[in-house]
Amino acid sequence: MAQAVGPATTPVREIGTEPEVTADLPWDVIVWDDPVNLMSYVVFVFKRVFGFPDHLARKLMLEVHEQGRALVASEPREQAERYVHALHGYGLRATMERPA
C-alpha cells in the first residue's frame, strides 16, 4: 500500500508568483464561419445546443457568417467543453478560449 506523502517543509510562495486566479473564470465558446454548414443548419444547432430562441439563434448565425466568428457562450471550463463537444458533434467549427 502506498504511503501518504507530503512536503517536508511548509510551502512558501516564491516572490513574484501569484495564486492561480483564472481557474474558475469563464471560457469563451466561439463558433467560426465555414463554407459548408448551411445557415439554416447553424440556426437549428444553436437552438438545440443552447436552447436559444429563434431570433437569437439567427442573430448569432449572421454574426458568424458576416464577421467570421461569434461568441456563443461564456462558461466554466467543464461546461464550455460540453458545448464544444456538442458543436463538434454537429460539425460546427467551435473553440473555447480564456477571455483576453
Next chain:
Amino acid sequence: MTATFVRRGDLIRLQLRPQEVDLLVRLAGELRTALEEPGPDDPVAARLFPPAVLGDPDADREVRDLLADALLADRLAGLESVLELVARGRRSKGRLVVDLEEDEPLLVLGVLNDIRLAIGARIDIEAIDRDRVAEHDPVAYPIAVMDHLGWWQEQLLAILDGQDRSA
C-alpha cells in the same frame, strides 16, 4: 421535383430515387472508411475533429483527447444507423421509402452534414471560388453532390423547424 423528405403525421418520410440510394450508401461507406482508417494527412479527420482550445496547445490536446473517442463513436453509430435505415426501406413507385421515427431524422441530418463536410475537406472547398468553377472542372461534381445533399438538409430542417414551432 418530388421532395426527398415529407411529413406524414408524426413521421418524416425519406424517399429516394435508386441513384440517390446508391449515392448515399457509397458516400456513407466512404466516410466510414475515412473515420475508421484515417490517412496521416487526411483532411476529413482534420475537419470532423477540429481544434477545441485556442491559444493553449496543451489544453487543446487535453480536451481533444477527452472528446475524440465519443465523437468518433457517435459519428460511426450515425453512419451505421443511416445504412440500416436504407436497408429497411420499402420500394414504392420506383423509390425507396423509409419512415423515420423519433431521433432518426436528426441522425440523418447529422450524417448528411458530416458527408458534406468530408467532401468539402477533400476538395479544399475553402480555397475554391465557386463562381469560377467550370462545368468540367474536377471539383464540379463533388460540389454538385454537396449542393444536392444540402438541398435534402434544407427540406429536413424546414420540417423539423415546423415541428419545433408547433410543439
